[in-house]
Amino acid sequence: MNFWKRFSPGFTILAPMEGVTDIAFRQVVAKAARPDIFYTEFTNVNSYTSEKGRHNALERFKIEETERPIIPQIWGTKPDMFLETAQALRRMGFSAVDINMGCPDRHVVATGGGSGLIRTPTLAKEIIRTTKLAGLPVSVKTRLGYTRLDEWYDWLTNILQESPAALTVHLRTKKEMSKVAAHYELIPDIIELKNQISPETTLIINGDIEKPSDAQEYLEMGVDGIMIGRGVFHNPFCFEKNPRKHSREELIDLMSYHLDLYEKYHLSPYDPLKHFYKIYINNFPGASEIRDHLMQTKSISEAREIINKL
Numbered sequence: 001m002n003f004w005k006r007f008s009p010g011f012t013i014l015a016p017m018e019g020v021t022d023i024a025f026r027q028v029v030a031k032a033a034r035p036d037i038f039y040t041e042f043t044n045v046n047s048y049t050s051e052k053g054r055h056n057a058l059e060r061f062k063i064e065e066t067e068r069p070i071i072p073q074i075w076g077t078k079p080d081m082f083l084e085t086a087q088a089l090r091r092m093g094f095s096a097v098d099i100n101m102g103c104p105d106r107h108v109v110a111t112g113g114g115s116g117l118i119r120t121p122t123l124a125k126e127i128i129r130t131t132k133l134a135g136l137p138v139s140v141k142t143r144l145g146y147t148r149l150d151e152w153y154d155w156l157t158n159i160l161q162e163s164p165a166a167l168t169v170h171l172r173t174k175k176e177m178s179k180v181a182a183h184y185e186l187i188p189d190i191i192e193l194k195n196q197i198s199p200e201t202t203l204i205i206n207g208d209i210e211k212p213s214d215a216q217e218y219l220e221m222g223v224d225g226i227m228i229g230r231g232v233f234h235n236p237f238c239f240e241k242n243p244r245k246h247s248r249e250e251l252i253d254l255m256s257y258h259l260d261l262y263e264k265y266h267l268s269p270y271d272p273l274k275h276f277y278k279i280y281i282n283n284f285p286g287a288s289e290i291r292d293h294l295m296q297t298k299s300i301s302e303a304r305e306i307i308n309k310l
């Protein structure tokens, strides 16, 4: 059965976020309130297919069984490398694979990958078609266009003509980065286009959604699932089915769990971990002062000392 058809309408996904949704943070979110599906951070097919990069790529594909269902996301520009990587992912036991066609990072775009593929639609099609040969359901995550909003029709038509198993639309162009509000007004037209060209494709929307109930009206229109990225920074419990208020102790416990996992998986360096502290030490009296102290720490044990006193 197609991986995507296992989920009831309204299913939820934690968005792939480079440097954020690693094996540790995914488990933090799973403990707080799990979404229906996880994605890995994006991994370059050049890395997996080169001897030099393979070790690093395999680290990024590492998951715990408890994280399933989880989809590895890959990016690049060479169809044969996509195929080789997707075949390996299948052997590793993954049930689906996602292709990144939306990343606006200038280093990624300079290679022609990520949202760079919006400018080479024939290559984008070939990548989808070739990746499918590995036998896994292939999905695509993309944006509305590269420069102009009115590119959306031709670009999404191009993708849908390859009948991806699922399509996630981040409702902005590459040029818009994340600086303007997501274009929810296009959702009815996107649904219509999808139903005309590839009705079997599962449609997921993404952009500025803070909690599943924010997207209720779009689910009623025919969207199948929703993906939340930065919303998890504002509320790590955002996937909760029955939202409730969480105590300071619960948030501190969650931070403590994150520290444990960072150590367990030997993740490094220490400093990027500090970016997460604002998620947990927030919205209570004295939080900003505690965060200032935490920002000066140089190790997990120093951070632990501070939170253990709270």
Ligand SMILES: Cc1cc2nc3c(=O)[nH]c(=O)nc-3n(C[C@H](O)[C@H](O)[C@H](O)COP(=O)(O)O)c2cc1C
Residues within 6 Å of the ligand: 015, 016, 017, 018, 019, 020, 041, 042, 073, 100, 102, 103, 141, 170, 206, 207, 208, 209, 227, 228, 229, 230, 231
């Ligand atoms: C720090 C960061 C890293 C990201 N890395 C990826 C990535 O690896 N793959 C991807 O498809 N999108 C990536 N994105 C985009 C998100 O998946 C998502 O499309 C975007 O944040 C909009 O959704 P949101 O408004 O819910 O955050 C990243 C976003 C952020 C903020």
